[in-house]
Amino acid sequence: MSNFNNQTQDLYSIELVQDLDHEVAASVSGGAALELYRDSDFQNPIFFTDGGYSYIGDASNDQVSSIRVNEGTWAFYSDANFQGTRSTLGPGEYPFTGNLDVGNDSISSFSRLS
Known part of the structure; x- marks a missing residue:
């Protein structure tokens, strides 16, 4: 709750105020090196990060359909623990991962190479 001009208001009732998880909050406050999206054309964000993951989790596993690389070179793997088919991407926008070797x-899983 906040008190502006002697009026008490729940911040989440204000339009455009959202509760962001740590990954999204980090990207909003300082930018992220890598952005992963559940759907093509950068719809439905999953991860905003500067580091790799050996397993992206049950909620996001095998669901990445578009990628935005803001900095660095990254390797993406079809299996957990950096195993399986690999695609390497540098800075750029990849609106559909079906064009990549990893599919x-x-x-x-994914890791930052540089």
């Missing part, structure tokens, strides 16, 4: 909705 659409197949990424299970």
Whole structure:
């Protein structure tokens, strides 16, 4: 709750105020090196990060359909623990992962190479 001009108001009732998880909050406050999205054309964000993951989790596993690399070179793997088919991407926008060796909705882990 906040008190502005002697009026008490719940911040979440104000339009455009959201409760962000740590990954999204980090990207909003300082930018992220890598952005992963559940759907093509950068819809439905999953991860905003500067580091790799050996397993992206049950909620996101095999669901990445678009990627935005803001900095660095990254490797994406079809299996957990940096195993399986690998695609390497540098800075750029990749609106559909089906064009990559690793394939659409197949990424299970990723790491930053540089």
